Amino acid sequence: MIEALRLTKRYGERTAVDDLSFTVRPGVVTGFLGPNGAGKSTTMRLLLDLDEPTGGAARVNGRRYRDHRAPLREVGSLLEARAIHTGRSARNHLLALAATHGIPRRRVDEMLDLVGLAGVAGKRAGGFSLGMGQRLGIASALLGDPHTLLLDEPVNGLDPEGVLWIRNLLKSLAAEGRTVFVSSHLMSEMALTAEHLIVVGQGRLIADTTVEELTRRASPAAVTVRSEQDGRLRELLGRDGVTITSADNERLEVVGMTSAEIGRVAAAAGIALVELTPHQASLEEAFMQVTRESLEFVGATR
């Protein structure tokens, strides 16, 4: 469980996080979404007590991060900027972190195996690719077998296989009842991984919702219909609350009716349909729409 309570962080004149409140619950993957510069990384650092908030408070599993007896057992974290000394080997990096908590050496080796770095564990981390660095970051996040995971852009730099691996890993960790909080600026990635979403823009909360709900709210479902008697169908469907647009004469884009309703109308009139395709706005579109609204709102209040 992660709680942000009216969290605010200012750097001089610039407000990075603005009165942000949300709760992240265990059992599902929660996406932390927003364009670059929206304050996601700052929020993550505030949650980890690395930065001091200007106002408000951050709690993880009921307490400030630093007030936990064994912080790595509570929260495993991967920060966007690399947090690894380039001169140290992957194994020594993990051993040093493990030592602070008395985590056994065996666990370090298990984590290296898990993330696929066992073969290069003795090599200096400075020579690692972005993807390998991310894997090492994941290994350190999982070191303490934490109840809560806080990952900032974990798929950055990973190859498709690695992305898939992270996705499954996060889902299985959440399925175990852990709290999994993952930031991303890629809506499409979140659509595949997260169930719940916290969307921020310019440091403020834009939406705290489920992926499903966001999609529904963002734009109504449209249905594409094609028939051999396009003109007649257009007349039949044209009623209050229904908008029909068409790219060409043979295809109608209908908003305001379900595909079942359209099918029934066509059948009653004896019109043969060639195509009947319901569309859901893609999450990417939904996200763009929601963030655009918030940016306009902010712009208007200035």
Add this chain to the structure above:
Amino acid sequence: MSAAVVERPSSVAGTDLAVTQRRIITSEWIKLRSLRSTWFSLGAAILLDIGLGILFSGLRGNDAATHQVPAADFDSIEVSLRGMFLAQLAVGVLGVLVITGEYATGMIRASLSAAPRRFPVLVGKVAVFGGVTFTLSTLMGLIAFLGGQAVLHTDGYGVSLSSPGAARAVVGVGLYLTVVGLLALGCGFAFRSTGGAIAAVFGLLLVLPLLAQALPNSVADHVNKYLPMVAGSQIIAPHQAPNVLGPWTGIGVSALYAVVALAVGLFVLMRRDA
């Protein structure tokens, strides 16, 4: 590589996980010994100190013998230990890097995520780096002393470890270099950047005495003896010279500089965002 993390029995279950000062010290020891720069710096310090000690001893002993300097007027102990003034460069740089290296690479965020309370982190670094520096440089002082005296013996100037001031001077090498190392560590915590911290350390150690020379003599005599290198290095001097502090007072005064630097460093560590 598999997503089977969840099916695997967790090997931390049943272990008493908690952050303690002792564990932080263990962690700092792993960090210190697992970097190549540690061994390069300390290796350089040791070679410079011992090598120069023996070299000076040979040259000075030879020179003194040709001029028939009486043994009582020859500073045998100091000659063999003077290499520490060069070794302090390596120790000072390493002391800075121990912490600024973490800021430069981002490692500090991993360190503070694992041990979020700041004070024990500083204590851990002081204990490990101070302990390693003291042990190695005292040992190095002993080798430089024994080597130097063996060379000086051929000219009749060698003294033994039991002669007055000798044991103190050998331990003094360890103490002085530890003070320099901790002063550097404190500056590293305070500045967080390698360049700034190194400038501060060597400004204090090497540049201040030069600036003090610009002062009128009456003032300089009072100021000079309190400067960290001047005060701290009296511990390897066999006889007390005029206008300097005694060996123990001197090392105490130089240690105060390190304490102040560490206090400022702690303040920065606690107050500023990582």
